Amino acid sequence: MRLEQLRVRGLRCLGDISVELDPALNVFTGANGAGKTSVLEAVFLLSHARSFRSGAKEALLQRGASQLAIFAELHHVDGRTGRVGLGRDGVRWEARLDGANVAIGQLVRECAVVCFEPGSHALIAGAAEERRRYLDWGVFHVEHEFLICWRRHQRALKQRNSLLRSATPTDDALFAPWEAELAQSALQIDQQRRAYLDLLRPKLLTSVGGLLPELGALELRYRRGWPEDQELGRQLREQRGRDLARGHTTLGAHRADWSIVFEHAPLREHLSRGQEKLTALACMLAQAELYAEHRGEWPIVCLDDLASELDRAHQAAVVAQLAAVQAQVLLTGTELPQALQGRPARVFHVEQGELTRLL
Numbered sequence: 001m002r003l004e005q006l007r008v009r010g011l012r013c014l015g016d017i018s019v020e021l022d023p024a025l026n027v028f029t030g031a032n033g034a035g036k037t038s039v040l041e042a043v044f045l046l047s048h049a050r051s052f053r054s055g056a057k058e059a060l061l062q063r064g065a066s067q068l069a070i071f072a073e074l075h076h077v078d079g080r081t082g083r084v085g086l087g088r089d090g091v092r093w094e095a096r097l098d099g100a101n102v103a104i105g106q107l108v109r110e111c112a113v114v115c116f117e118p119g120s121h122a123l124i125a126g127a128a129e130e131r132r133r134y135l136d137w138g139v140f141h142v143e144h145e146f147l148i149c150w151r152r153h154q155r156a157l158k159q160r161n162s163l164l165r166s167a168t169p170t171d172d173a174l175f176a177p178w179e180a181e182l183a184q185s186a187l188q189i190d191q192q193r194r195a196y197l198d199l200l201r202p203k204l205l206t207s208v209g210g211l212l213p214e215l216g217a218l219e220l221r222y223r224r225g226w227p228e229d230q231e232l233g234r235q236l237r238e239q240r241g242r243d244l245a246r247g248h249t250t251l252g253a254h255r256a257d258w259s260i261v262f263e264h265a266p267l268r269e270h271l272s273r274g275q276e277k278l279t280a281l282a283c284m285l286a287q288a289e290l291y292a293e294h295r296g297e298w299p300i301v302c303l304d305d306l307a308s309e310l311d312r313a314h315q316a317a318v319v320a321q322l323a324a325v326q327a328q329v330l331l332t333g334t335e336l337p338q339a340l341q342g343r344p345a346r347v348f349h350v351e352q353g354e355l356t357r358l359l
């Protein structure tokens, strides 16, 4: 899939920009703080309704602006087109598809964007939440029912957590229905995650092996969030005392995690920062490839500050791989990366939130 005619208003330093995107490679260059990442952030927001950068949502809205709006023409390989939009008036996100208000989930389903950026190493080195988010994005795009189940789980979890903190936390009749709901939805989530990982595993190990052959990627290991040999409903009942002391639910699908087992780096701490980044990039590419296998088209790929993240050989390899599959790529750098020279690309200069097309 690809985006054309991206328009962004009121996002960080982007007051009002309109960009005619190339179907293949788009490069945004400019000094630090010029607004390059914000362009990628706009594209990512369209498909995730959240930023890849941490921080308060309020910081997204340009200082002094009252509204944030992002619109683009979305083109699918089968010829379908649509106009996708996301806006925020300070409190809530509003999604639009072909002029009509839709649920955020529908926008996310329609428009798929993956992003590699300076914080991406957190997928490997950071908290389990990052890895669950990665996993669940993939599951959702293969199995749309997943979102319903995931929401049920979130609701039951919230209810149980508030009971744990309430005045009468020992009342079994209050806990029982939420624990049953939590156990049932967690089991479904677990099954869908496992089915997805079975599809992802070979692609991921090949992708990691391709970018990091020296590490010897052996296996993708998954933990579901409660003991393998136990039934979650019973565990929740039995662990209620412990959860009461901690003030939250310590077992369930929200505690799942996964990791890659490397023959030559048995501990996560054995990886260099560069290796963490390459592993994260390989995971992202594997997931995009699996998406393409299911949906018949590649997601849009954003690569923020690629030249400062990867050595030249890896930059060239990644860009060549994406060109071979005809993925639309949006890439930023303070200068035009040398690894791109000789490649046809649309180049934009970014300065103080304004864009000028150079090539």
Ligand SMILES: Nc1ncnc2c1ncn2[C@@H]1O[C@H](COP(=O)(O)OP(=O)(O)OP(=O)(O)O)[C@@H](O)[C@H]1O
Pocket (backbone or CB within 6 Å): 011, 012, 013, 014, 030, 031, 032, 033, 034, 035, 036, 037, 038, 039, 058, 059, 060, 061, 062, 063, 332, 334, 350
């Ligand atoms: N809410 C906001 N309102 C106005 N300007 C903002 C807001 N939030 C951030 N900015 C400014 O927007 C710019 C954001 O730039 P962005 O991160 O997109 O730059 P960049 O070109 O990718 O920079 P770098 O090369 O340093 O990563 C910065 O100059 C920042 O100070």
